[in-house]
Amino acid sequence: MIKDETAPLEAVVLGTAMSLGGTPDLAHVYDPKSREHIIDGTFPKEEDLIRENEAFKAVLEKHHVKVYRPETLADTNQVYARDIGMVIDETFIMPNIIEDREHEKDGIAYLIDQVSPEDILVMPEGAHAEGGDVMPWKGRLFVGYSEEEDYQAYKVSRTNRAGLEFLEQHFSNYEVIGFELKKSDTDAKANALHLDCCFQPIGRDQCIIYKGGFKNLSDYEWLVAEFGADNCIEITQDEMYHMNSNVFSISPEVIVSEAGFDRLNTELERRGFTVERVPYTEISKMEGLFRCSTLPLKRSY
Ligand SMILES: NC(=O)NCCC[C@H](N)C(=O)O
DSSP: OBOSSSSOEEEEEEOBOTTOOSSOOGGGOOSHHHHHHHHHTOOOOHHHHHHHHHHHHHHHHHTTOEEEOOOOOTTOOBOOGGGGOEEEBTEEEEOOOOGGGGGGGGGGHHHHTTSOGGGEEEOOTTOOOOGGGEEEETTEEEEEEBOHHHHHHOTTOOOBHHHHHHHHHHOTTSEEEEEEBOOOSSOGGGOOOSGGGTEEEETTTEEEEOGGGBSSHHHHHHHHHHHOGGGEEEOOHHHHHTTGGGOEESSSSEEEEETTOHHHHHHHHHTTOEEEEEOOHHHHTTTOOHHHHEEEEEEOO
């Protein structure tokens, strides 16, 4: 059962960096930050990614979370488990994701086999959504998406209107609210790859938000009004680039955050959160962080 972003976590799929397949060539890159690091010769090494990813696993286990791993597929980047499936209520949704990453789904097939068939929802052709864009929160379903023009124009546009409408049809118990995101295939500072790259609810009624990630100012303003300005931690463009909104909630009180996010971590502690600091800078080079690395299966209510 998953109804929100922060209830105490019981079980999760954590992506793996094993058998990453080395540095991709530019023809096979699908986000601007990886692209930047390939060009600069700073694309992360598998051993460093594994070290960071295992440190995250240790923190999850310290908090008694059952951690499942994808089956390792040869030469496949499986770090970001978030995007390849999603759980809403008791339903496991198998979405249509970017073709370059479709193969990653094979790694979690063994887990999906354990879900009863009536709890599996397969997205129809033409509807696209990735888990990083989808967030249940207090009876609402926040969805980052692109309208057709952007969806066709950008590789980093991953959820389309048909995906949004599919969620609307199947989760009529939620009020589905779509937010168009700003996209760039070449400039990571001008790109909100997924909704969780510019926004995430935390605690019971707070959020982390980057204004510039929203294509329409009115969406950002709506969220700030909804959460209340005092309950929003606003982050800068640089903080967005370093993925400050992509922390991960183990519970309403405990947040996993990057060890070097000084301003954010201090602010979270000032607000009463327990911050579990994990070094994750190498993983951040591929335009994802903690939330992106996880696919929560069960939170307790
Ligand atoms: N939820 C997320 O934002 N996931 C990060 C995915 C990063 C990966 N390089 C991608 O472009 O799909």
